[in-house]
Amino acid sequence: MGKYFTEDDIQLLKEKLREACATGWKTKGYKLTNIAFLTKEVGISTGSFYRLYETKEELFLxxxxxxxxxxxxxxxxxxxxxxxxxxxxxxxxxxxxxxxxxxxxxxxxxxxxxxxxxxxxxxxxxxxxxxxxxxxxxxxxxxxxxxxxxxxxxxxxxxxxxxxxxxxxxxxxxxxxxxxxxxxxxxxxxxxxxxxxxx
Structure with missing residues (x-):
């Protein structure tokens, strides 16, 4: 996916990140469910993550x-x-x-x-x-x-x-x-x- 995200892209990526976060949190815990793990699971860059969430904790909430x-x-x-x-x-x-x-x-x-x-x-x-x-x-x-x-x-x-x-x-x-x-x-x-x- 390119650097430009449509509103649909953003919603889909956030949904995938929430699912990856929930799975990681259940199996690995908070600390090990880090941004590297999340971005790898969803297939986006760290920079893209920070365009969607200001912090890891915002996603966890x-x-x-x-x-x-x-x-x-x-x-x-x-x-x-x-x-x-x-x-x-x-x-x-x-x-x-x-x-x-x-x-x-x-x-x-x-x-x-x-x-x-x-x-x-x-x-x-x-x-x-x-x-x-x-x-x-x-x-x-x-x-x-x-x-x-x-x-x-x-x-x-x-x-x-x-x-x-x-x-x-x-x-x-x-x-x-x-x-x-x-x-x-x-x-x-x-x-x-x-x-x-x-x-």
Missing amino acids: EVLLMIQHQLKEQWHSIMETTPGIEGFKKAMQWLFEEYIKHPKLYNFNSPDYVLFLNKLPQEEIESFRENDEHFLHNVLEHSGLQLKISKEQAYGIFSTLLFTATMEKDFGYNKQEIFSFLLDSSIHQIFETDKEDNN
């Missing part, structure tokens, strides 16, 4: 928003197929498995992720954290379920459960089995149980 949107869409799809508490449990199980499959993308406390956050302006960090919190608040609000406890408490419990997926230490037990046990043990203390869930 776009990818984060894209992934958050995809997670939300998939969550709502699960809840539409299986409504009620069983659907919520199924969606939580799916999200937990996503976290386990891609810890480099979801482990917000890893040194790699901290390196990424340290590259961002403070307002971008706050915006990212708000978006992350908004995800669980949003799915709680749209679950159609009645909480027995406050939204803040429910958010804290579900966030803590999901966090166990990103723990790298081998504890000698199946994390998914423990997650399922804890979720089953707590979910009826978090939500009101209607007649449909008892049948």
Whole structure:
């Protein structure tokens, strides 16, 4: 492709860069998903990259928003197929498995992720954290379920459960089995149980 990019070229290249970035982030982590890797994957020069994005972090932020949107869409799809508490449990199980499959993308406390956050302006960090919190608040609000406890408490419990997926230490037990046990043990203390869930 020549040096001149049409609007269509720009949109296509950005889409390819987002896909390459998401794949690299999931498999290699933030640090190793560098501009050299991205430009090679997409087939553009470093100069062309900087015509599309001012920084690597600008692309990564776009990818984060894209992934958050995809997670939300998939969550709502699960809840539409299986409504009620069983659907919520199924969606939580799916999200937990996503976290386990891609810890480099979801482990917000890893040194790699901290390196990424340290590259961002403070307002971008706050915006990212708000978006992350908004995800669980949003799915709680749209679950159609009645909480027995406050939204803040429910958010804290579900966030803590999901966090166990990103723990790298081998504890000698199946994390998914423990997650399922804890979720089953707590979910009826978090939500009101209607007649449909008892049948």
